Amino acid sequence: MRRKFIVGNWKMNGSRDSIHEAKGIAEAAKNYPSVDVALCPPFTLVAGFAFALPEFSIGGQDCHVKPSGAFTGSVSAAMLADARAKLVIVGHSERREGLGETNDEIKAKCEAALTEGLRVIVCVGEPLSVREEGKAIDYVLAQVAGSLPYALLKDPSQVAIAYEPIWAIGTGLTPSSDDIAAMHGAIRAALGDAGEVMAILYGGSVNGDNASEILHLPDVDGALVGGASLTADKFVPIIAAAA
Numbered sequence: 001m002r003r004k005f006i007v008g009n010w011k012m013n014g015s016r017d018s019i020h021e022a023k024g025i026a027e028a029a030k031n032y033p034s035v036d037v038a039l040c041p042p043f044t045l046v047a048g049f050a051f052a053l054p055e056f057s058i059g060g061q062d063c064h065v066k067p068s069g070a071f072t073g074s075v076s077a078a079m080l081a082d083a084r085a086k087l088v089i090v091g092h093s094e095r096r097e098g099l100g101e102t103n104d105e106i107k108a109k110c111e112a113a114l115t116e117g118l119r120v121i122v123c124v125g126e127p128l129s130v131r132e133e134g135k136a137i138d139y140v141l142a143q144v145a146g147s148l149p150y151a152l153l154k155d156p157s158q159v160a161i162a163y164e165p166i167w168a169i170g171t172g173l174t175p176s177s178d179d180i181a182a183m184h185g186a187i188r189a190a191l192g193d194a195g196e197v198m199a200i201l202y203g204g205s206v207n208g209d210n211a212s213e214i215l216h217l218p219d220v221d222g223a224l225v226g227g228a229s230l231t232a233d234k235f236v237p238i239i240a241a242a243a
């Protein structure tokens with residue numbers, strides 16, 4: 001039985017003062033015990049939030065493939081685990097597109113994270129041009145096949161896929177409900193037995209108004225939320241919609 005999973009991605013937003021939003025979210029999440037809730041703030045806030053909220057899930061937004069070494073500016077999965085993170089996002093389109101991350105790198109990051117005992121959210125999603133060509137499902141299934149380390153899927157419940165059409169991120173646009181359900185169904189089918197326990201999240205302009213419809217579509221197990229996860233007043237209604 002898959003639980004609903006709602007994850008906030010704060011991207012490069014937030015300061016130490018934002019702990020009051022994180023506390024508000026963590027406190028409200030206790031009212032929805034059927035929903036797993038997590039927040040992924042910037043690296044600078046991970047340890048502070050995780051130590052302040054030991055019962056709540058705090059995660060990173062990326063990790064390096066190696067546990068340590070001469071990689072200036074990078075943070076490893078081992079370091080995130082040491083900071084009491086419980087999960088990490090890998091392969092966000094802002095890193096795939098903006099920083100040229102490949103499926104192979106994302107697969108290696110996924111392996112590193114699982115080795116450190118972190119739950120991993122692997123992001124996939126097509127650009128608008130691919131959607132318009134009618135090739136979105138093929139494109140996304142190739143990303144799924146290329147980014148998941150099947151050899152390490154001993155416990156597939158530790159891996160979640162986030163389907164995030166690039167053109168829907170931060171734009172206020174969302175695919176039709178039929179298109180979301182078709183994509184999630186195709187991903188589920190491609191995952192085979194692992195798909196029975198792997199959560200498939202939708203991401204891209206989820207908010208308190210559209211969450212209920214999206215979260216009740218077939219094969220949608222939760223949401224990865226950017227802008228609407230920054231404050232408790234916007235994020236908590238999305239958690240409530242999943243319950």
Ligand code: PEP
Nearest residue numbers: 169170203204205226227
């Ligand atoms: C995201 O960046 O993962 C995202 C889904 O952003 P937004 O909710 O702001 O579209």
